[in-house]
Amino acid sequence: MTIKSALILLSILLVPFGVINSAENTVLIQEQYYTVEDFKSVKKFDTHIHINTDQTSFIELANEDNFKFLDIVDDRPFGLPWTEQQKFAFQHLNNFPAQMEVATTFSVKGFDKKDWAEKTIRDLKLSLSKGAKAVKIWKNIGMELRDEQGKFVMLDDPRLAPIFSFLVQNRIPLIGHNGEPRDCWLPLDKMTFSQSYYGSHPEYHMFLHPEFPSYEAHIQARDNLLEKYPDLKFVGAHLGSLEWSLDELARRLDKYPNMRVDLSRISNLQLHTLNDRQKTRNFFIKYQDRLVYGTDKAINANTNPAEFKKSIHDSWLRDWLFFATDSRIQLIGFGELNGLKLPRTVIDKIYRKNAENWLSNTPNEINKN
Ligand SMILES: [Zn+2]
Numbered sequence: 001m002t003i004k005s006a007l008i009l010l011s012i013l014l015v016p017f018g019v020i021n022s023a024e025n026t027v028l029i030q031e032q033y034y035t036v037e038d039f040k041s042v043k044k045f046d047t048h049i050h051i052n053t054d055q056t057s058f059i060e061l062a063n064e065d066n067f068k069f070l071d072i073v074d075d076r077p078f079g080l081p082w083t084e085q086q087k088f089a090f091q092h093l094n095n096f097p098a099q100m101e102v103a104t105t106f107s108v109k110g111f112d113k114k115d116w117a118e119k120t121i122r123d124l125k126l127s128l129s130k131g132a133k134a135v136k137i138w139k140n141i142g143m144e145l146r147d148e149q150g151k152f153v154m155l156d157d158p159r160l161a162p163i164f165s166f167l168v169q170n171r172i173p174l175i176g177h178n179g180e181p182r183d184c185w186l187p188l189d190k191m192t193f194s195q196s197y198y199g200s201h202p203e204y205h206m207f208l209h210p211e212f213p214s215y216e217a218h219i220q221a222r223d224n225l226l227e228k229y230p231d232l233k234f235v236g237a238h239l240g241s242l243e244w245s246l247d248e249l250a251r252r253l254d255k256y257p258n259m260r261v262d263l264s265r266i267s268n269l270q271l272h273t274l275n276d277r278q279k280t281r282n283f284f285i286k287y288q289d290r291l292v293y294g295t296d297k298a299i300n301a302n303t304n305p306a307e308f309k310k311s312i313h314d315s316w317l318r319d320w321l322f323f324a325t326d327s328r329i330q331l332i333g334f335g336e337l338n339g340l341k342l343p344r345t346v347i348d349k350i351y352r353k354n355a356e357n358w359l360s361n362t363p364n365e366i367n368k369n
Pocket of ligand 1: 048
C-alpha cells in the first residue's frame with residue numbers, strides 16, 4: 001500500500017470521528033509534491049544528451065526511467081565529427097522515434113566564402129527533413145572561428161544573420177552554448193567547480209589566453225542576438241553561461257521573453273541552494289516556464305552496459321531528489337543542503353512540458369502552459 005492510499009484509507013476510517021479535515025489536508029499536501037518513489041512513474045525529458053555510439057543501452061535505460069531525450073549534435077574539433085554524430089542520431093531516431101528528438105548543427109567550414117550561408121541553410125533543411133527538431137550553435141563561434149582578418153567571429157556577427165532569420169521564419173528552436181562558465185576566465189585557484197577540467201585543458205583555459213574574447217564579450221554577443229531576434233525560440237545551454245549568478249540570469253530572462261535555459265550546471269544550482277535556499281526556490285517558482293531539465297551526458301561506446309546504465313540512472317535520481325524533494329544532499333567541497341522540493345506543477349514543467357512546448361513547431365508558447 002502506498003503512503004497516499006494509506007492516508008486516503010485513514011481519512012475514510014476517521015470520517016465518523018469528525019477528524020477528516022486534518023487527514024484530508026495531509027493527502028492534499030502529499031499530492032502537491034513528488035517523492036523519490038515517483039521518479040520512475042513521472043514522464044520526464046532530458047534536453048541535453050550527446051550520443052556518440054550505435055549502442056542502445058542508454059536508450060533502453062531512458063525507456064526504463066521514463067525519460068525522453070534530445071540528442072544534440074555538436075560541431076566540435078575533438079571526438080566524433082558532427083556528421084558521424086548525426087548518422088548515429090538519425091539511426092536511433094528511426095529505431096526509437098517515440099523516445100527521442102534530435103538537434104542538428106552546421107559546419108563553419110568555408111565561412112569566408114560568399115555562398116556559406118546559402119549552403120549552410122541547404123544543409124540545415126536536409127537535416128530537418130530527416131527529423132531534426134532543433135539546431136545547436138556551439139562555442140566554436142566566439143572561441144575558435146576567425147575570419148580572413150584573423151578576428152574572432154562572435155554570435156552577433158552579421159554573416160551569421162541569414163541562419164538566424166531562417167530559424168525564426170521556420171520556428172526552429174536554437175540551443176546556444178556560447179562562451180563558457182565564468183570560471184574559464186579565472187585563475188585555477190579562484191574557480192568554483194572547473195579546476196580539474198581547465199587544469200588538464202590549458203588550451204581552453206581563457207585566463208591563460210587574454211587575446212581571446214572576454215567572458216563579458218560572449219555574454220554581450222548572445223544578448224545582442226536575443227535583442228535582434230525577439231522571436232527566436234532560444235535555449236541557453238548550461239544556464240546560459242550565467243551559472244554563477246541567479247540575479248544576472250533573472251535579468252536576462254526578464255529582458256528576453258523567449259529565452260529559456262537548460263539546467264545542465266546542477267552543481268552551481270546546488271551551490272546557490274546551499275547559500276540561499278529560499279532565493280533559489282523562488283527563482284525556480286518565478287521562472288518555472290523558462291527552465292528545461294538537461295544533463296549534458298556524453299554517451300560513448302562502453303563494454304559494461306549494466307554498470308553504465310546504473311551510473312546514469314543514479315545521477316538522474318540524484319537530480320530528482322534535489323529538485324523534487326527536500327532530501328539532504330552533499331555538495332562535495334562545500335557542504336550540505338536540502339533539496340528544493342518544488343511543487344509537482346513546477347516539476348512537470350521543468351522536467352517535460354517546457355521542453356515539449358519549446359520543441360514543437362508552433363509560435364513561442366512561453367507563459368501559455
Ligand atoms: Zn553539451
